[in-house]
Amino acid sequence: MTIATSTTDQIDSLIAAGALFVANHSGGKDSQVQLIRLLERVPASQIVVVHASLGAMEWPGAMELARDQAAAAGLPFIVASAAKTLLEMVERRFAGRPEVPSWPSASTRQCTSDLKRGPIQREVRKFAKANGFKVIVNCLGLRAQESPGRAKRKEFGLMGISNSVHTWYEWLPVHDLSATEVFGIIEQAGQQPHYAYALGNDRLSCVFCIMASKEDLRTGASHNPDLLQQYDALEKRTGYTMHMSRIPLVELAA
Numbered sequence: 001m002t003i004a005t006s007t008t009d010q011i012d013s014l015i016a017a018g019a020l021f022v023a024n025h026s027g028g029k030d031s032q033v034q035l036i037r038l039l040e041r042v043p044a045s046q047i048v049v050v051h052a053s054l055g056a057m058e059w060p061g062a063m064e065l066a067r068d069q070a071a072a073a074g075l076p077f078i079v080a081s082a083a084k085t086l087l088e089m090v091e092r093r094f095a096g097r098p099e100v101p102s103w104p105s106a107s108t109r110q111c112t113s114d115l116k117r118g119p120i121q122r123e124v125r126k127f128a129k130a131n132g133f134k135v136i137v138n139c140l141g142l143r144a145q146e147s148p149g150r151a152k153r154k155e156f157g158l159m160g161i162s163n164s165v166h167t168w169y170e171w172l173p174v175h176d177l178s179a180t181e182v183f184g185i186i187e188q189a190g191q192q193p194h195y196a197y198a199l200g201n202d203r204l205s206c207v208f209c210i211m212a213s214k215e216d217l218r219t220g221a222s223h224n225p226d227l228l229q230q231y232d233a234l235e236k237r238t239g240y241t242m243h244m245s246r247i248p249l250v251e252l253a254a
């Protein structure tokens with residue numbers, strides 16, 4: 001396939017070539033806007049929406065938001081689940097190697113790779129094979145303003161997981177947007193963002209993320225007290241803290 005140079009031209013070439021566009025959808029505002037943007041450009045027959053389920057660890061309603069947005073647009077929707085939950089992953093790591101920190105860290109995010117990326121790629125491969133797609137454009141709702149790391153990410157590029165069966169590209173369709181613009185686009189589309197934002201959350205995925213702000217942890221704790229107890233019990237059992245600050249979750253969320 002001949003690929004043109006600018007991201008816009010490259011995406012247009014891939015649309016024309018019949019590539020499959022995968023909308024990774026966490027249920028968060030950026031995923032929601034990404035899907036709104038994709039639908040403005042890509043035929044529905046070339047889009048699939050995938051949600052990596054984190055089970056009880058994620059905000060209630062996140063999966064449902066992704067599912068309902070996909071259904072409203074008539075798009076196929078896949079839930080990708082790992083064989084273990086985040087807390088099970090921590091327990092197994094502690095059982096196998098109690099001398100090293102049991103929780104994922106910001107630099108080696110096994111939670112993202114094992115619970116999200118891996119299951120999503122497995123499900124997308126299956127879907128692409130069943131539906132005859134050879135070229136996959138993996139779309140992520142990451143924004144440059146979220147962090148210096150995300151600002152450095154290329155808006156478009158070939159992925160290293162490409163092989164003789166599938167060629168994978170990564171595209172960040174909302175990389176250039178601000179949070180204010182994101183909420184504005186959701187409103188203009190006549191949609192509602194997940195309710196956790198109205199409660200005060202800045203970001204949405206796991207209720208208690210290893211990288212979350214204190215405010216998000218506080219909101220998560222006050223609306224999910226049972227889950228907080230489970231995290232607290234596991235922190236105490238392993239002797240390691242969940243959050244990258246190394247401060248116990250109950251203190252951070254107090």
Ligand code: SF4
Pocket residue numbers: 104109111112115116205206208209210211
């Ligand atoms: S939201 Fe945070 S804790 Fe949850 S999988 Fe992603 S990085 Fe890990």
